[in-house]
Amino acid sequence: MTKINTVLGPIDPESLGLTLPHEHIVAAYPGWECDPLARQYNQEKIVNSCMKNIEPVKQYGVKTIIDVTPVDLSRNVDVMKDISEKLQLHIVCATGRYTEAEGKWIYFKRRANVKIGDIKTEVYEGFMQEINYGIGQTGIKPGVIKVATGLSRIAPCEETTLRAAAQASRETGIPITTHTEDGTMGPEQADLLIGEGVKPQKITIGHMCGNASLDYQLDVLKRGVYIAFDRFGIEMKMTDLTRISTLLALLQKGYANRIMISHDCIAAVYGRGGRMPMEDAIKFKNWSFTNIFTNILPALKTAGVSDEQIKTMMVENPQRFLSGT
Numbered sequence: 001m002t003k004i005n006t007v008l009g010p011i012d013p014e015s016l017g018l019t020l021p022h023e024h025i026v027a028a029y030p031g032w033e034c035d036p037l038a039r040q041y042n043q044e045k046i047v048n049s050c051m052k053n054i055e056p057v058k059q060y061g062v063k064t065i066i067d068v069t070p071v072d073l074s075r076n077v078d079v080m081k082d083i084s085e086k087l088q089l090h091i092v093c094a095t096g097r098y099t100e101a102e103g104k105w106i107y108f109k110r111r112a113n114v115k116i117g118d119i120k121t122e123v124y125e126g127f128m129q130e131i132n133y134g135i136g137q138t139g140i141k142p143g144v145i146k147v148a149t150g151l152s153r154i155a156p157c158e159e160t161t162l163r164a165a166a167q168a169s170r171e172t173g174i175p176i177t178t179h180t181e182d183g184t185m186g187p188e189q190a191d192l193l194i195g196e197g198v199k200p201q202k203i204t205i206g207h208m209c210g211n212a213s214l215d216y217q218l219d220v221l222k223r224g225v226y227i228a229f230d231r232f233g234i235e236m237k238m239t240d241l242t243r244i245s246t247l248l249a250l251l252q253k254g255y256a257n258r259i260m261i262s263h264d265c266i267a268a269v270y271g272r273g274g275r276m277p278m279e280d281a282i283k284f285k286n287w288s289f290t291n292i293f294t295n296i297l298p299a300l301k302t303a304g305v306s307d308e309q310i311k312t313m314m315v316e317n318p319q320r321f322l323s324g325t
């Protein structure tokens with residue numbers, strides 16, 4: 001039986017239980033580390049503030065969080081490990097890279113420019129290093145590979161990453177989870193990965209709830225992959241009400257066994273801190289690690305979604321996806 005890598009070591013898939021499949025413990029966009037006014041790194045403070053945000057999930061029975069932070073968005077497995085121990089929650093971390101526009105690519109691009117190495121090989125080697133030997137000196141191994149594409153196109157570094165991820169996934173069995181931008185490029189991501197030999201059941205196309213078109217949803221689903229409605233609470237561009245109605249339409253068509261749900265929440269960020277203007281902040285008022293339990297599931301149940309369907313989305317699908325069965 002395949003074991004699942006968590007930040008505290010491998011576990012049986014059946015131990016995963018109720019799972020939030022797309023969240024972030026710590027994440028930050030590149031550049032904060034060059035800000036002289038950024039708050040000083042203090043692991044204890046970060047862990048404490050993460051715990052405050054994450055601990056409430058335990059009362060709803062959550063057993064596992066998948067942290068899909070790619071390495072270039074300040075993934076921090078030391079913090080994950082500390083939280084996993086203190087809260088007795090499984091945390092699965094990722095190896096992976098972010099979009100060409102918002103990730104850290106200049107290092108690989110420069111190396112490629114002067115013909116020291118090619119990007120695909122070096123990214124692939126990085127994935128394999130972390131999968132086989134662990135992240136840095138921690139010995140912590142990832143349970144998923146994260147890839148990302150930008151708005152309405154797959155940029156060259158992104159295509160390279162998808163192909164490198166496919167190769168690493170094929171060779172190690174580790175599944176792939178994706179970031180799409182505003183509900184675009186889902187079918188193209190799936191085609192590229194499947195074309196590279198990854199089995200559809202080892203692929204989750206992320207942020208699908210950013211697109212309310214049923215045609216788009218079905219176009220992705222017909223490829224046999226999992227999809228994630230994983231931004232409940234981020235109502236900047238899409239309201240939860242719209243996400244729910246798209247989700248209900250798919251559940252009515254019998255797709256419970258292909259859908260996972262999550263928040264894309266971030267427990268702590270680096271940098272200066274600060275507040276957004278009230279008119280924007282209001283669009284994030286429900287963005288927390290418990291929004292699904294306090295707002296989304298009650299709405300789904302009122303609309304007739306069964307406990308069985310919810311269990312399929314929140315327990316069985318993450319387990320099948322992570323174990324690749």
Ligand SMILES: [Zn+2]
Pocket residue numbers: 022023024068264
């Ligand atoms: Zn995310």
